[in-house]
Amino acid sequence: MSLALPAAxxxxxxxxxxxxxxxxxxxxVGAAVYLSLALGTTHVNWARVWEGLPRGIxxxxxxxxxxxxxxxxxxxxxxxxxxxxxxxxxxxxxxxSVPVGIGAARNIAPLPVYYFCRSVLAVSRSFQEIILAxxxxxxxxxxxxxxFVTLSFATIGFYGKLLAEDxxxxxxxxxxxxxATGAGWLQWLNYxxxxxxxxxxxxxxxxxxxxxxxxxxxxGIVGGGGIGATLNTSFDRYEFDSAAAIILIIIAIVMAVEYxxxxxxxxxx
Amino acid sequence: MMxxxxxxxxxxxxxxxxxxxxxxxxAWLFGTAVFVYCFQLISERTIWAFVLDAPAQAxxxxxxxxxxxxxxxxxxxxPIWDTLNIATLGTIISxxxxxxxxxxxxxxxxxxVAFVRPVALFIxxxxxxxxxxxxxxxxxxxxxxxxxxxxxxxGLRSIGFVAKLLYEAIEExxxxxxxxxxATGASPAQTTVYGIVxxxxxxxxxxxxxxxxxxxxESTVLGLVGAGGIGLELNAxxxxxxxxxVSLMLLVIIATVILSEWVSAKVRHAII
Numbered sequence: 001m002s003l004a005l006p007a008a009x010x011x012x013x014x015x016x017x018x019x020x021x022x023x024x025x026x027x028x029v030g031a032a033v034y035l036s037l038a039l040g041t042t043h044v045n046w047a048r049v050w051e052g053l054p055r056g057i058x059x060x061x062x063x064x065x066x067x068x069x070x071x072x073x074x075x076x077x078x079x080x081x082x083x084x085x086x087x088x089x090x091x092x093x094x095x096x097s098v099p100v101g102i103g104a105a106r107n108i109a110p111l112p113v114y115y116f117c118r119s120v121l122a123v124s125r126s127f128q129e130i131i132l133a134x135x136x137x138x139x140x141x142x143x144x145x146x147x148f149v150t151l152s153f154a155t156i157g158f159y160g161k162l163l164a165e166d167x168x169x170x171x172x173x174x175x176x177x178x179x180a181t182g183a184g185w186l187q188w189l190n191y192x193x194x195x196x197x198x199x200x201x202x203x204x205x206x207x208x209x210x211x212x213x214x215x216x217x218x219x220g221i222v223g224g225g226g227i228g229a230t231l232n233t234s235f236d237r238y239e240f241d242s243a244a245a246i247i248l249i250i251i252a253i254v255m256a257v258e259y260x261x262x263x264x265x266x267x268x269x
Numbered sequence: 270m271m272x273x274x275x276x277x278x279x280x281x282x283x284x285x286x287x288x289x290x291x292x293x294x295x296a297w298l299f300g301t302a303v304f305v306y307c308f309q310l311i312s313e314r315t316i317w318a319f320v321l322d323a324p325a326q327a328x329x330x331x332x333x334x335x336x337x338x339x340x341x342x343x344x345x346x347x348p349i350w351d352t353l354n355i356a357t358l359g360t361i362i363s364x365x366x367x368x369x370x371x372x373x374x375x376x377x378x379x380x381x382v383a384f385v386r387p388v389a390l391f392i393x394x395x396x397x398x399x400x401x402x403x404x405x406x407x408x409x410x411x412x413x414x415x416x417x418x419x420x421x422x423x424g425l426r427s428i429g430f431v432a433k434l435l436y437e438a439i440e441e442x443x444x445x446x447x448x449x450x451x452a453t454g455a456s457p458a459q460t461t462v463y464g465i466v467x468x469x470x471x472x473x474x475x476x477x478x479x480x481x482x483x484x485x486x487e488s489t490v491l492g493l494v495g496a497g498g499i500g501l502e503l504n505a506x507x508x509x510x511x512x513x514x515v516s517l518m519l520l521v522i523i524a525t526v527i528l529s530e531w532v533s534a535k536v537r538h539a540i541i
Binding site: 014017034038039041042043044045048049051052053055056059080081083084085087088091126127128130131134135138139140141143144145148214215217218221222225228231232235236238243247250251254255 | 300303304307308310311312314315316319320323326327330350351353354357358394395397398399400402403406407410411412413415416417420463470486487489490493494503507519522523526527
């Protein structure tokens with residue numbers, strides 16, 4: 001009598017990513033329905049796309065070589081304006097966001113102040129820079145000042161929120177030790193709270209400088225001054241080789257800012 | 270009689286020694302000088318009369334914006350749907366392109382550190398440093414205004430983001446698991462599928478949802494340069510000075526953004 005072997009060796013199968021079968025199938029079917037609906041209702045004018053392809057190729061060939069010379073003065077002016085805006089807006093934004101951030105930290109601010117500061121942060125964070133820029137251009141007129149205000153306002157939302165969260169995460173015993181020496185409120189803030197959040201906040205400030213540079217390249221599109229205006233004009237006039245030059249300069253500066261801010265952050269911490 | 274009291278010099282505690290204090294002071298001086306210089310250059314190009322007038326303008330604009338034109342919402346469903354599609358389809362395109370790029374950029378999976386990796390890294394940096402509005406601006410002149418330009422713009426902009434975070438996740442995987450799979454005699458493709466993919470899957474899903482959320486936010490404004498979605502309506506309303514419609518659209522945009530943030534937070538919470 002021979003021992004019965006198990007019929008067929010069961011093959012190992014990869015366990016599915018989502019274990020509940022009904023959820024898996026609902027997700028798959030839902031995704032399929034959505035995709036067919038989305039693709040079905042997206043109107044693409046293929047004739048126009050086809051027509052644009054030579055222009056696309058023209059644009060890509062414009063990168064070799066890009067034309068730095070014929071619009072050089074405009075480009076330099078635009079880049080310089082963008083850099084001033086970036087620096088000034090980062091400084092003002094951070095200075096303004098410090099009181100807001102302190103007010104939005106639940107562990108050191110009284111409740112009414114907390115709610116007020118949190119709502120300021122929420123408003124500043126929920127609008128895109130470009131929408132803010134449209135309104136500030138309406139209010140302050142064309143030019144770098146509108147861009148400067150936009151970026152400062154956007155910086156408040158970003159920096160204030162992170163500062164508030166950092167203060168909420170701080171070590172309360174250190175702050176209490178400073179208070180126990182009889183320090184006043186400002187002294188307490190300066191010696192008990194600030195040293196704890198400072199290293200990270202310096203890093204975040206540099207990171208925000210980087211973001212502000214990128215964003216300042218686009219506020220120009222709606223009239224906020226800077227290189228965006230130059231870029232927009234060169235696209236409108238189909239001067240692709242100048243546009244390519246501007247884009248390459250933007251990439252180079254972003255890379256430079258990113259690397260130097262990364263280096264500085266490592267040096268600070 | 271001689272006094273034997275020791276004279277203790279009155280020393281006040283100071284936070285920093287003199288040299289550090291001086292360096293800190295110099296840094297502040299330099300920073301302030303740079304800031305003042307920049308601000309002065311901006312101020313030269315500003316018509317201050319307009320700036321001083323701004324509060325009155327703001328009040329005026331605000332009064333024109335209330336109440337929002339609620340009835341107009343019926344014309345907005347279609348643009349909102351378009352906006353969602355731009356973000357979602359753009360994210361899908363970016364994932365399809367970003368995954369191989371991330372694979373080539375990660376130090377432990379790249380086919381060649383000397384040649385392929387720098388190319389992949391350059392693609393990532395180029396895609397990341399150009400804002401999606403600028404991508405849209407380019408694409409509108411190339412493929413014409415409309416949703417298609419928006420989808421491609423969002424896709425191109427997201428490649429860098431997704432690929433960067435994904436390649437960092439790939440570089441942080443546990444190599445011993447990969448080696449264990451390889452030791453069973455798996456081919457390189459099988460090693461990737463069974464050794465690497467399961468390890469980066471949660472990170473990948475999280476990155477995707479996170480980027481989708483950002484893309485919703487960005488696709489609401491792409492229409493300002495002609496790339497479809499609700500931004501197109503917003504731009505039209507602003508140029509025609511229909512401020513009550515503008516305020517309605519701003520509310521709709523905020524609602525969309527908050528909703529997508531909520532969805533992405535929920536999904537990420539479920540995954541991780």
